[in-house]
Amino acid sequence: MAAATIKDVAREARVSVASVSRALNxxxxxxxxxxxxxxxxxxxxxxxxxxxxRMLITRRTHTxxxxxxxxxxxFFSELIRGIDLAxxxxxxxxxxxSSHDGGAEAxxxxxxxxxxxxxxxILSEWVDAxxxxxxxxxxxxxxxxxxxxxxxxxxxxxxxxxxxxxxxVRHLLQAGHHNVALIAGPKGxxxxxxxxxxxxxxxxxxxxxxxxxxxxxxFTEESGYRAGQQxxxxxxxxxxxxxxxDMMAVGCxxxxxxAGVRVPEDIALAGFDDIPIARYVTPxxxxxxxxxxxxxxxxxxxxxxxxxxxxxxxxxADTLGFEIVxxxxxxxxxxxxIS
Numbered sequence: 001m002a003a004a005t006i007k008d009v010a011r012e013a014r015v016s017v018a019s020v021s022r023a024l025n026x027x028x029x030x031x032x033x034x035x036x037x038x039x040x041x042x043x044x045x046x047x048x049x050x051x052x053x054r055m056l057i058t059r060r061t062h063t064x065x066x067x068x069x070x071x072x073x074x075f076f077s078e079l080i081r082g083i084d085l086a087x088x089x090x091x092x093x094x095x096x097x098s099s100h101d102g103g104a105e106a107x108x109x110x111x112x113x114x115x116x117x118x119x120x121x122i123l124s125e126w127v128d129a130x131x132x133x134x135x136x137x138x139x140x141x142x143x144x145x146x147x148x149x150x151x152x153x154x155x156x157x158x159x160x161x162x163x164x165x166x167x168x169v170r171h172l173l174q175a176g177h178h179n180v181a182l183i184a185g186p187k188g189x190x191x192x193x194x195x196x197x198x199x200x201x202x203x204x205x206x207x208x209x210x211x212x213x214x215x216x217x218x219f220t221e222e223s224g225y226r227a228g229q230q231x232x233x234x235x236x237x238x239x240x241x242x243x244x245x246d247m248m249a250v251g252c253x254x255x256x257x258x259a260g261v262r263v264p265e266d267i268a269l270a271g272f273d274d275i276p277i278a279r280y281v282t283p284x285x286x287x288x289x290x291x292x293x294x295x296x297x298x299x300x301x302x303x304x305x306x307x308x309x310x311x312x313x314x315x316x317a318d319t320l321g322f323e324i325v326x327x328x329x330x331x332x333x334x335x336x337x338i339s
Contacts, residue, residue, distance in 0.1 A: 065117035082296025165198025177240035181213035223253025240268035264331035283328030
């Protein structure tokens with residue numbers, strides 16, 4: 001059986017094709033009774049609107065694009081989950097791409113989405129103001145996540161990487177661990193650099209005589225494992241380790257276990273993000289809690305508001321709050337103040 005057309009729906013509902021189009025696309029000029037009759041006719045005929053034609057009429061794709069640095073790992077799965085749930089609640093579809101191989105790949109990804117999405121969520125170390133000017137039309141709504149980009153032209157939503165790192169290192173020091181090492185994230189990454197800045201600031205303020213120990217990582221479990229081995233090989237082991245994300249903390253914990261080092265009795269450990277696995281490793285991981293799914297939800301809702309009301313939404317920069325979550329790996333009591 002041939003698929004029903006808009007003309008078939010018009011004939012079934014005894015109205016014009018224009019009335020069917022307005023009713024099914026949410027336009028005005030159709031009474032409630034007529035709209036109900038048109039929708040009933042469309043349902044009986046199992047009419048499916050042609051997406052391309054609908055786009056021409058509404059100038060909307062009802063699709064949101066998301067450019068992320070990677071799609072691997074619990075952080076990104078939680079972020080995508082939050083974005084997707086919020087998108088579905090608004091009747092929007094989601095188109096996701098990654099840019100882990102560099103700026104050229106990021107540029108190709110955003111260019112490929114033009115004309116296919118109503119707006120873009122961008123989390124990428126390769127994206128700065130010059131990148132946006134070169135690769136995106138001014139009229140396309142964009143919300144940047146965890147971005148160093150500033151200025152009145154862009155909507156930005158950030159995690160408080162610096163403040164939360166300061167709070168976690170302060171907590172480790174106040175728990176009696178006066179020599180805290182950092183497993184840093186990848187060079188050039190905004191999140192990683194802000195967390196390292198927070199570590200250095202907290203050490204300078206709360207333990208000015210302690211030596212700084214920074215070991216390189218890349219946000220993966222494997223790099224955390226290697227960093228743990230390097231820290232154990234040092235002549236003087238740290239009293240505590242702050243990993244710039246939970247994935248590296250989990251890898252570090254495995255390295256300590258393999259070496260027979262007890263956590264937190266021999267070395268305390270803390271991570272960042274509070275990914276789901278953090279509470280299930282043994283011992284359970286102390287960490288900075290970022291409500292990752294909420295981060296994705298808030299970003300989608302901000303972008304949807306910009307798409308729907310571009311003239312009302314002035315660009316703004318907002319920062320998501322955090323909590324210090326004390327579990328078993330840091331050997332300390334919960335802090336009195338939670339930011």
